[in-house]
Amino acid sequence: MDGTQAIILTIITASTPLLLAAIGELVVERSGVLNLGVEGMMVMGAVCGFATAYTTGSPTLGIFAGIMAGVGMAFIFAFMTQTLVSNQVATGLALTLLGLGLSGLIGESFVGLPGVKLTPISIPLLGDIPFIGRILFGQDILVYASLALVVATTYVLFRTRIGLIIRAVGDNHHSAHSLGYNVIMVRYACILFGGACAGLSGAYLSLAYTPQWIENMTAGRGWIALALVVFATWLPKRLAIGAYLFGTVWIMGLYVQAQGLGIPSQFLSSLPYLVTIIALVIISGNKTLTRVNTPACIGQSFVPDR
Amino acid sequence: MRLILEKRSEHSEFMTLMSPLLAIFLTVITGAIIFALQGLNPLEALYVYFVEPVTSMWSIEEVLVKAAPLILIGVGLSICYMANVWNIGAEGQLTMGATFGSIVPIFFTSWQSPLTLVAMLICGAIGGAAFAAIPAFLKNRFNANEILTSLMLVYIAQLILDWLVRGPWRDPKGYNFPQSIPFEDWQLLPTLGDGRVHIGIILAIVAVIILSILMSRTLKGFEIMVVGNSPRAGRFSGFSRKKTVWFCLLLSGGLAGLAGIGEVAGPSGQLQPSISPGYGFTAIIVAFLGRLNPIGVFFAGIMLAITYIGGEGAQVVLGVSDKTAQVFQGILLFFILACDTLILYRIKLLGSVTPQQAAAE
Numbered sequence: 139m140d141g142t143q144a145i146i147l148t149i150i151t152a153s154t155p156l157l158l159a160a161i162g163e164l165v166v167e168r169s170g171v172l173n174l175g176v177e178g179m180m181v182m183g184a185v186c187g188f189a190t191a192y193t194t195g196s197p198t199l200g201i202f203a204g205i206m207a208g209v210g211m212a213f214i215f216a217f218m219t220q221t222l223v224s225n226q227v228a229t230g231l232a233l234t235l236l237g238l239g240l241s242g243l244i245g246e247s248f249v250g251l252p253g254v255k256l257t258p259i260s261i262p263l264l265g266d267i268p269f270i271g272r273i274l275f276g277q278d279i280l281v282y283a284s285l286a287l288v289v290a291t292t293y294v295l296f297r298t299r300i301g302l303i304i305r306a307v308g309d310n311h312h313s314a315h316s317l318g319y320n321v322i323m324v325r326y327a328c329i330l331f332g333g334a335c336a337g338l339s340g341a342y343l344s345l346a347y348t349p350q351w352i353e354n355m356t357a358g359r360g361w362i363a364l365a366l367v368v369f370a371t372w373l374p375k376r377l378a379i380g381a382y383l384f385g386t387v388w389i390m391g392l393y394v395q396a397q398g399l400g401i402p403s404q405f406l407s408s409l410p411y412l413v414t415i416i417a418l419v420i421i422s423g424n425k426t427l428t429r430v431n432t433p434a435c436i437g438q439s440f441v442p443d444r
Numbered sequence: 445m446r447l448i449l450e451k452r453s454e455h456s457e458f459m460t461l462m463s464p465l466l467a468i469f470l471t472v473i474t475g476a477i478i479f480a481l482q483g484l485n486p487l488e489a490l491y492v493y494f495v496e497p498v499t500s501m502w503s504i505e506e507v508l509v510k511a512a513p514l515i516l517i518g519v520g521l522s523i524c525y526m527a528n529v530w531n532i533g534a535e536g537q538l539t540m541g542a543t544f545g546s547i548v549p550i551f552f553t554s555w556q557s558p559l560t561l562v563a564m565l566i567c568g569a570i571g572g573a574a575f576a577a578i579p580a581f582l583k584n585r586f587n588a589n590e591i592l593t594s595l596m597l598v599y600i601a602q603l604i605l606d607w608l609v610r611g612p613w614r615d616p617k618g619y620n621f622p623q624s625i626p627f628e629d630w631q632l633l634p635t636l637g638d639g640r641v642h643i644g645i646i647l648a649i650v651a652v653i654i655l656s657i658l659m660s661r662t663l664k665g666f667e668i669m670v671v672g673n674s675p676r677a678g679r680f681s682g683f684s685r686k687k688t689v690w691f692c693l694l695l696s697g698g699l700a701g702l703a704g705i706g707e708v709a710g711p712s713g714q715l716q717p718s719i720s721p722g723y724g725f726t727a728i729i730v731a732f733l734g735r736l737n738p739i740g741v742f743f744a745g746i747m748l749a750i751t752y753i754g755g756e757g758a759q760v761v762l763g764v765s766d767k768t769a770q771v772f773q774g775i776l777l778f779f780i781l782a783c784d785t786l787i788l789y790r791i792k793l794l795g796s797v798t799p800q801q802a803a804a805e
Contacts (some may be wrong), residue, residue: 174591214778221447223789224781227530227591231728232781236774243767256653358599404607411596415582418593423586439447441789 140310145393146273150281151347155180155339155384157284159363160377161291161368162335168295170308170435171330174230175215176336177360182207183340185241188351191344200254201280201341207338209330211237216329220322223439245351253349256280256342271355277392282344285378287335292374303443304328308433311440321440336360358411365414369421372431380417387413447754449789456787463783464733464740465788468747470783471776478771484762492761493754493772496766503757505639512644513703513723515745518730519651519738523659526736527672533594534700535724536601537572540602541701542708543605544571546624546715549631550613556630564631565647573694575601580693583642584686591694598724604714606717613715619688624715633710644706648745651699656738668692697803700724721752722770729777748773 167174186207191200215233225442256278264275268372295301307324315321336393344351344358362384370376391406422428472494475487497503513714517534524531531537545568548560578597582588606622633642659665671678671688678685706720731746734740755769785791 181526194536206512218778218782221449222782222785222791223449224785228525228732229781231532232774232777235725235729235777236652236771239770239774243765243771246765246767316491358596361592361595365589365596368592402607402611404603404610408603411599414596415588418587418588419582422588425587437500441451 143269143272146237148392149382149385149389150273150277151207152388153382154281154284155342155359156363156366156384157288157378157381158280158339159336159360160338160366161284161287161374161383163363164330164367164370164372164374164377165291165295165304165335166328166332167436168372168433169217169304170311170433170438170440171230171300171325171326171329172226172437173212173233173329173332174227174364175233175237175360176332176363177356177358178234179208179211179336180209180237180242180340180343180360180363181356182237183337184344184355185245185248185340185351186337187341188253188344188349189244189248192248192251195254197254197256197345200345200347201256201338203305204337204345205334206337208333208335208340208393210333211330212333212336215333216326219439220325220329223441226439227272234360242353244299244326245353248351249353251350253344253351253406255349256346263421280338283338288374288378295374305433308435311435311438315440315442322440325440328361336363339363349365362410362414365418368428369417371421371427372433384413446793448792450787450792451789452787459783459787460735463778463786464735464744466786467776467779467783470779471772474775474779475772478768479764482764484764486769487533488494489758489762493769494750496654496757497750497753501526501639503753505641506753507746508641508645510752511745512642512648512710512748513707513720514727514730515648515742515777516644516651516703516706517696517700517724517727518734518741518745519648519655519700521727522731522734522736522738522741523655523668524692525672525731526659526698527668527692529672529689530591531576531579531594531693531696532728533576533593533596533724534696534727535633535720536598537575537697537700538707538720539576539598539605540725541568541572541698541704542715542719543608543704544568544574544701545599546613546708549627549709550624550715553625553628556628560630560631561709563700564709565702568701568705569698570701572704573698576693576700577690580690583689583693590689594693596633602718605715605719606774609715609717615714622717626714627709631709632713633706640711642706642710644703644710647702647706649742651702652738652742659738662693680756700704700727713792726752726773729773729780730779732780751776 159180163176183204187200187204190203191197211233215229220224220228220353258276258278264271303324304317307319307321311321343355366377366380369380388410391409393404395406472490478492478805479486479489496505514712520623521531521534545564547567548564575597579590579594582593583590609624613624615623633644635642666682669689670681671685712719726748730741730744733744749770751769755766758764759766
């Protein structure tokens, strides 16, 4: 395995968690809800995924546990913001703070233990093609799942009735309500989907990216996923491109660091955060790009009047 | 069975006062359940967490030391959130305040004057404000979401500090530990009496009083509230949204910076890679528990400081993880937000409602 191939492989593993978490949040925001708790749901997915996989020895169960942890956290958020109409920004922050604390507590006895790694699938013949074989056909199942999720989300959001309802709820909840759609229920479903994706993304981190549990191991990826959704102007295709761009930045930072060019490591570690800010600035400054796709009701609570 | 929210005709004054207390009560109950599940005596555990920190002079002093930065930051954030400006990067502004303020003791080691400390505090506030100016500028000029930019800057600030204390600012006599030179006596905040309480708490109280007057007695305070609660009305009355964004971020950044230099020139006495146990994030909870009211923030800051000290105590006495305090803080914020619903709505639990009944309403 030569150097370039190794780098491409790590870029894919670094981009996948960003893509998974961001695609979930994209659906949530399309339904008009801003869930800032991605980081919290993700870190809970990571710790529950790791703990389950470690205890049972099965990465599959770990992935399942990660998803469930994300869904559980998302349910708290949905109940608070949809049923009790609490402020979405504040509740999202609360979810992140709770997730970071709770994951630290749960994970305390798992720090430093060797993890169970999710093994890549290997397709005979195709996987043996030099260079591109490993890259295209030798990834773990979640990499393919994340890409399939992008295609499926694009299809559902823009080609099906369900997608139309989700977007209607996100763009004008009063009209959607008048047409007889249950705004609250649609949003509940989207929030839970977002939680599942964030939990899965966390489990990917602790089972495939670095198979171990480290406190706060999400390291701001949940927030970067949120920024990615804005960067992609709420379009799944652009989201995939964005996630891979960010994954590349993340890995290039580590790669340059390993080369020892005398650049302070802290500067390279700050690159993903710096690039996130720059990307946000570029996209947000472009009014035509953002206005077209921004869900009009994002962040607004809806109380059906009776 | 389902929950129904019924809008009150006007918001309930009673609930405005009660909701934080109710939230604390619910958190305590939840805490008791968690402790019972861990096989601890819930009453004893709650005593260690919430009462013991205020039973001895020593621990009361520790509570005040921790409350000072929480109140300073929380009071600034409460004004931000009032104006719908979501600065969540106070932790980064605190870090930069600590870094900027430390320029004085690190580069002017021998400048011994009563003004040394004043210069440090001013530099700290400027550092925090300058760092908060970045999201303010990006918000106003490029419409970049301040939540995300201010949070990303937290990581960047911590990496800058990490680089400084491991690189150029490392104490040559520090046996390679990542820390700056220790500050001299005249570069440390004076303590009140012989204890550990330093004048940071006085600064916090002054900030609470000034901002409380600002919000309740001045046009600026009114402007902040109008812009935050009703942006349209704000535009019609000629209040500038952009100026409000600048004002709120610079103010809260400056206060966070002050808290930062207060930490290094207070309890820690030198720059280290990690100077705060997440004060900038806990202060978000403080702001909400204080109902975004400066006076309320004061009491909320004391309350959250108690959970920090109680958490440390519980770790020693009960062998409970120190992470438990953080979980409590998170749960508390959830209960605060949930109880705030009661100010504007009545909650009704309905059995299954038939369409006719619903129509009759």
